[in-house]
Amino acid sequence: MRYLPVHVVILAKDEERCIGRCLDSVIGRGFSSIVVLDTGSVDSTCGLAASYEAHGVQLVRIPWMESFAAARNRALELFDSVWVFFVDADEWLPVGEVEKLFGGLSALANQPREDLAIAPVIYDVDRDSWVNEVPRVFFASGCIEYRGEVHEYPVVSADGDSPVRLHKLNFTLNHDGYGREVAVRKRKTQRNLALLSAARERDPENPRWLYFSIRDGLPLHSPEFLLQACNKLVEMADHKSSGGDRTNAGEYLRRALPLASQNLGFHGWWSEVERNCVVLDELDGECSPDAQYLRRISDLWLGGLPDSSLSELIRIRKDDRIVAKSTLCPQGRHLDAVIAAGIEARYGGDEADRYRDMCAPWDDMFFVSSRIRMPQAELA
Template identity: 45%
Template structure:
């Protein structure tokens, strides 16, 4: 374990439970890479994971058995409490480190002012792109701890908790834990929804849990559950509460509506789609309005002109909660061109665009038999 004298020591922490598929790949990516300590926190594996980890003891890996308490935050915090000083790097078992000397990069981060209130976010890459806002790296001797049963997030622990500063850093993790076979095999949707039930019960005024209930619950949420979640989020957007989360209730409400409106459309509830469109960014509001017109086969040239004008306004596209790159508008323009000007023009535009897939489109091709 790192000693108190080595302020720039570094510890990798890996949470694991039944990860025989990938734990060796994860550990191979960090062993021999200059870290001072590698700690695996096993929360109750019944497969070969503990035995695999034990085989890495000679390479500097140690293991902590921590009983699962229906909280990822509790498991992470138990691990943090085992590290005395220096940098902590959280790496999930279904991730692996690629490229560069991370300990050397960590030493550079010490130059930041008041680093005890900062959490650094690596680039986490998978086949759907990458995220750069998930905080994973911080000082062990800070007051930073995690909060939440699932989709846990770092806070400055206190009464009340305070938001940390999230800073992107040029460190890359690769990730495959949301490949369909893995999600189905580990039943991650059911696990997340069960833990979100716990999170909402413990912290009912935290909009984060209502947002993730919608995000993770699609497409299994019933219509009544979806309406209730949107109703609560709208209330919380207008009555801010201190949660220690860097995102506001208003942001979570907007993010949730982008997904909820797709679900309402699948239920055939265009009344709710129309009601919530007013709270969406302009690009997304037009998107759902035009989708409704396509579904009713009442498309007009005005719908096409509006989509093209929005696509050309970078500031409005960047404000989208569906796709800040504007691919949903591209897919919409293709569908509208097909209806207004014909297939040839639609195909020419499609050839210039990156594909978009969601409830309505598959690779920028409108699903003709979708349940609208």
């Protein structure tokens, strides 16, 4: 089969753990070139990448500019009028997926390409979750650039930073860079929060940076910071945001409120949690599954889950349409966890374990492996 010209770019910094795995997954797969763009590794990453030179891998070193967008834009400057496929060093392309990529690009051959961004399915093997709205494949023609110090996103810079035209393509990248051990060793939380602080200072009216600041530093933030951030997102949701981000302020608010409410509830700020739940119901236009989750956690924390509330939660869990609206877990794992906690409080641990055995595990500020973090005596 003759493939379209597609060039792979792998961003890397201190990735000796996984750079070989990443390269092994893309060499010999029909790509026109493979470039490792190193932004200042001090471990053996560069040596490992250089050892693949015989397989056509090119190592390019650039200084770290305190911005992932700047690094990706530098990579795009290396190419002209070709498809560029960004792969992170902690990702790898499973066998059989490259054919889906090339086949999908061939099917798009007659579409305008200058503003087109292709999003694969990125599967997080540690969290057993996936996203399919993060663009990774572009036609490098000078029209698309990245914005943002971290959690960067592409825009059509040739059109005044307008949103890219997103096409979701059914091919998969595996990812494991945010497992606890790796994240702690590479200090990813501290790195991201510092970069997000710079992004908020540079672009204070962009809701993206507030949302990711909440998400990435959730256990570390004070309730006061989270209330201020959520109030700012509420204000932003009242007007159309700009900057070329495909996600609007209202959606960032939907995603932020359930996260911030975990921290608030953990610190006992349950009245603020309930106010957030009201907003979530309003945003969904009906019963929000995440609001229901938070309210039932409040019941457990403050004295016990009434039979009527447990029954209502089970009813919601059975409604796939409602569950799919969740921004915490569209698969409903968080609802399963709180249902199991309610069963344990009422019927005992054996019954709860039977339910847990049928469900995928859930972890957040309230649960670890679907077991509530509170002392069991508080659930009586």
